[in-house]
Amino acid sequence: MRYKYFKFIRNENLFIVLLAIVIGILSGLGAVGVRFLIRLFQELFFGGNGIALLEPLMSLPWWYKVIAPAIGGAIIGPIIYYFAREAKGHGVPEVMLATLLQGGKIRPRVAFIKAIVSAICIGSGGSVGREGPLVQIGASVGSSLGQLFKLTEKQVSTLVACGAASGIAAAFNAPIAGSLFAVEIILGDFGVAAFSPIVISSVMATLVSHYFEGDFAAFMVPPYKLVSAFELVPYTILGVLAGFVALGFIWVLYFSENAFENWEFPEWVKPALGGLSIGVMALWIPNLFGVGYETINEALHGSLALWFLLLLIPAKILATSITLGSGGSGGVFAPSLFLGASTGGVIGIIFHSLFPTMTADPGAYALVGMGAVVAGATQAPITAILIIFELTNNYHIIIPLMFSCIISTLITTNIKKESIYTQKLKFKGINLTEGREESILKAIPVSHVMTSPVTYFNYTVNLETICDVALKSPQHIFPVVDEEMNYRGFFSMGELKSVLFDKGDLANLVIAEDIIEGIESVPVEANVHEAMDTLSRNGLEEIPVVDGKKLAGLVAAKQILEIYQMELHKRELAMAVVSKKKFNDLTEGLYVGGGFRLDELPVL
Incomplete structure (x- = not known):
């Protein structure tokens, strides 16, 4: 009786919802833990309070700034190489691959390894973000629970998306944006059956984050609004420029990855060499160290000079590309926000100096630029718009934000089919824009x-x-x-x-x-x-x-058509064997040729 009840629960959406709650809680705790580890390692490497980075850097000798990220790279290189190579890079492409082509299967150890190496990489000065690691950690939690309860491939993929959404939600205190990130980027499916548990996970992760760290704001954003209709002109230019900045970021990032990949040198040593390069760059531009939130906040308040913002754009693209290309671990979301704030700041300073009464302060353009570069790089404008909106809770900025994000996305999608996430998989010969049917047919x-x-x-x-x-x-x-x-x-x-x-x-x-x-x-x-x-x-x-x-x-x-049907049955049968589910739960029998049929019969 107890088994039948448990089986009933497993076959209903209620069980998925219960697991979504657990995933949200665990992912929220994971996000809190990663933030703590980043502060801890940042304090160990550079001193200070583990939050502000630029001020303690000023008192450190030049040689230490050079070797600190190299030391971090030397630590994480062997860990990634020997324990979990999936932890290399920014993580989201690996989650997409697992969700769409591997039945949502991610090794449980990935969550732990990703948390450690990302915290060390960021804490030692790696020019990457924490959001990508939080996505991969949450996805690993969801996958592990799905595999533990031997759920179907589709259910496991849904739980992976729940974890990914929880990571974004906990990173920005943005449950709506986290949910849309999962369905727009990870799943590519807006179905209600998958969306409901994803929203629940995002909300739970946000609540956990609130409980431990308060209602913190990732960025301190002044109130901005559209001053005049004329501003649509500079916002249009911003959208176009943001699109090209996003394209440049994608190109340089994967050029760097390919260059390091083809370099005949031990894989576990490359992160240290990449870290050394970042240290040299940071001698002149210390803002390249870490996630860059301090610099973003300065851009949002209009505190940075035009020449410096122009310098930051190519420097940040190069620094992040070297960090990830050499084998470091971290996300591309925060660097995209950094590039957007710098790009928007440039447009804002120029137009505000020319038309001071008809345009908002440069910080407003920095804010919109953040969303525009994210939209262009990820080719996910809805997620980008909602993240900026949830960060500000300012409805007045939504019109220019939507305008620039859509223009940026149109620029990138018309020039390049692949986003910053799918490009990595495309280089491996995997095209996630195809459906399952196409992937099966192309494999035969x-x-x-x-x-x-x-x-x-x-x-x-x-x-x-x-x-x-x-x-x-x-x-x-x-x-x-x-x-x-x-x-x-x-x-x-x-x-x-x-x-x-x-x-x-x-x-x-x-x-x-x-x-x-x-x-x-x-x-x-x-x-x-x-x-x-x-x-x-x-x-x-x-x-x-x-x-x-x-x-x-x-x-x-x-x-x-016959071979296609047979391949579908083979995959279902393989999943049945792997998950130890009953064969008859998945198929009504499999014809194997010669007049024979594979079926499951009760043993009396």
């Missing part, structure tokens, strides 16, 4: 599906011979070849019947070459997605397969 080579040998005709064969053979064949099309089996084209059964009707007594003068109606084919090394695309584009049921110039076989749409 045509050679596994095609029929061979097939009925074909030499191009010199006469119509009478063709009719004798073709009318007995189940094929819909017939390839035509030369003496060396080089493919020349094909004709269909419909074309053959048409020729017989039209030619009458002259039909015997017709040879195979005369009735070729198409030359389309697919190479043997192609995948079935490409074959299906060629079939549908040409309105064919079958198409010849060629190996170079030679005929290799035929592939039919019916065969592709």
